[in-house]
Structure formats: structure tokens, C-alpha cells
Amino acid sequence: MRTVLTVVAGVLALLCLGGVATAVVWYNRASTPDRSTPDVAVINYLQATLVSRDPNRAGLFTCEGAVPSVDEFAADVAGRERELGVSFSINIEDVAVTETAGADATVVAVIRRSAAIDGIHQSLTDTWRFELNDRDGWRVCAGSRIS
CATH class of the missing domain: 3.10.450.50 (Nuclear Transport Factor 2; Chain: A,)
Known part of the structure; x- marks a missing residue:
């Protein structure tokens, strides 16, 4: 059970980091002057x-x-x-x-x-x-x- 919770927590952490990275890229593209x-x-x-x-x-x-x-x-x-x-x-x-x-x-x-x-x-x-x-x-x- 502990192993399953560790894997789920790791996957959730990676998804959150990926979401933050995507948000930063989108923000930079939207706010950078053309x-x-x-x-x-x-x-x-x-x-x-x-x-x-x-x-x-x-x-x-x-x-x-x-x-x-x-x-x-x-x-x-x-x-x-x-x-x-x-x-x-x-x-x-x-x-x-x-x-x-x-x-x-x-x-x-x-x-x-x-x-x-x-x-x-x-x-x-x-x-x-x-x-x-x-x-x-x-x-x-x-x-x-x-x-």
C-alpha cells in the first residue's frame, strides 16, 4: 500500500510541475512584445x-x-x-x-x-x-x- 501511495504522489507531483511549466511558457508568450x-x-x-x-x-x-x-x-x-x-x-x-x-x-x-x-x-x-x-x-x- 505504501508503494502505491508513493507512486501516486510522485505522478501527481510530476503533473503539477508540468502544469506549472506549461503556465509559465504560455504566460511568457502572451506577455512578451512581438x-x-x-x-x-x-x-x-x-x-x-x-x-x-x-x-x-x-x-x-x-x-x-x-x-x-x-x-x-x-x-x-x-x-x-x-x-x-x-x-x-x-x-x-x-x-x-x-x-x-x-x-x-x-x-x-x-x-x-x-x-x-x-x-x-x-x-x-x-x-x-x-x-x-x-x-x-x-x-x-x-x-x-x-x-
């Missing part, structure tokens, strides 16, 4: 910076903290929203990797700001170029408006 490709990293970075306005989340997608040009753009958008009394809808469009060389990549994206101002739907677009580096996942190192 930096698998340059274009995905740019989209996630822009979503965090311009849509969610979450600098902590945005920092997960950058090389060394903030990207000043994008932060200035986000501050300008927020200022225009306050000035006009509207909320802009931000869309990230036409994201394309234009160049990849080893651990470096260049991505071009169009950022569209839309709002209804005085009952008239208006939209502005800006094309941006982002420089990325693969540092345990792709990260945005620089960004500049090109039109």
Missing part, C-alpha cells in the same frame, strides 16, 4: 506611442528609450487635439520593410490622422522612415518624417 519582424515592431511601437499613448509599452520596442522625433510628433498631435477640441483617429498604413542588411532594417510607414472638425471629416497623412536594429528582437532606433 518584435519578430521589423514591420511588426514598427506597428507595435506606433500603436503604443500614438494610439495607446503608453511610453512604458513603447519603450519595449525601442533601442534606447524614446525616439525624440516620434515623441515630438505625438506631443504635436495631442496639442492639436486640445486646441481643436477633437480626438484624432490614428491609423498606421502601408508599412513596408524597404531595406534589410544583417541586423539592421529600414521601414517606411504612413501615419494617418483623421477627425471630424466642425462636422467635416478631415484627414492628414505623413510618411515616416524608421531605422531598426535586431537586438533580441527588432527595435526602433530612429524615425524621421519624409513627407
